[in-house]
Amino acid sequence: xxxxxxxxxxxxxxTGEKVFLECVQDMDHENMFWYRQDPGLGLRxxxxxxxxxxxxxxxxxxxxxxxxEKKERFSLILESASTNQTSMYLCASSRDRxxxxxxxxxxxxxxx
Amino acid sequence: KxxxxxxxxxxxxxxxxxxxxxxxxxxxxxxxxxxxxxxxGRGPVSLTIMTFSENTKSNGRYTATLxxxxxxxxxxxxxxxxxxSASYICVVSTRFFYGGATNKLIFGTGTLLAVQP
Numbered sequence: 001x002x003x004x005x006x007x008x009x010x011x012x013x014x015t016g017e018k019v020f021l022e023c024v025q026d027m028d029h030e031n032m033f034w035y036r037q038d039p040g041l042g043l044r045x046x047x048x049x050x051x052x053x054x055x056x057x058x059x060x061x062x063x064x065x066x067x068x069e070k071k072e073r074f075s076l077i078l079e080s081a082s083t084n085q086t087s088m089y090l091c092a093s094s095r096d097r098x099x100x101x102x103x104x105x106x107x108x109x110x111x112x
Numbered sequence: 113k114x115x116x117x118x119x120x121x122x123x124x125x126x127x128x129x130x131x132x133x134x135x136x137x138x139x140x141x142x143x144x145x146x147x148x149x150x151x152x153g154r155g156p157v158s159l160t161i162m163t164f165s166e167n168t169k170s171n172g173r174y175t176a177t178l179x180x181x182x183x184x185x186x187x188x189x190x191x192x193x194x195x196x197s198a199s200y201i202c203v204v205s206t207r208f209f210y211g212g213a214t215n216k217l218i219f220g221t222g223t224l225l226a227v228q229p
Contacts, residue, residue, distance in 0.1 A: 004155070009153075040221060041221065042201070042219045042220060042221040042222060043156075043201070043219045044219075045217075090155050090156075092155070097215050099205075099215070100146070100158045100161070101148075101156070101158070101217070103155025103156050103157070104155050105153070105154050105155050106153070106154070106155055
């Protein structure tokens, strides 16, 4: 089975802190994604990557950056956390573009 | 504008009953449609995929339908169980070109289903 592992289930951070969310997948998938999920808004794409060292902005990249130094690892970085970044963050991977996404269990981030 | 709308927003049914969730989309060009199930505190998991030529597809007690002409899909759950309590998300894939043809996913906001004993 594909396994996508997110390093933290719950995080509490202060406004202005730099926050790192880590994601690792074990199925050699080319494609990795970061989404945030908010009630009533569904999943929104923050950043994605189709290859190592490659990254592309999704629909809501403002305030975020990413890093993909290795194929299996995709990190989401909040340079200076703000309260409006309080959300559930979901990492996903896929073998083929636009095909089935395999999600991690999510990180519930609270920024106080 | 590419959009996916789901109804109802939430639903409560008794264990053993059937229910149907709806998904309407205005996505073009259409590539495929997936239904995902998301348990509380977990990431979504794919239930079914429907391509343009498919009308019906089943996965155990879950049956998805697709009407490509009216751009509607439904997810029917038969003989519901307590474990069916979850959010069900409709996701439509559309093609766009990024270094070659690829796909963009348009997510619905989900239907929250509660199955009560």
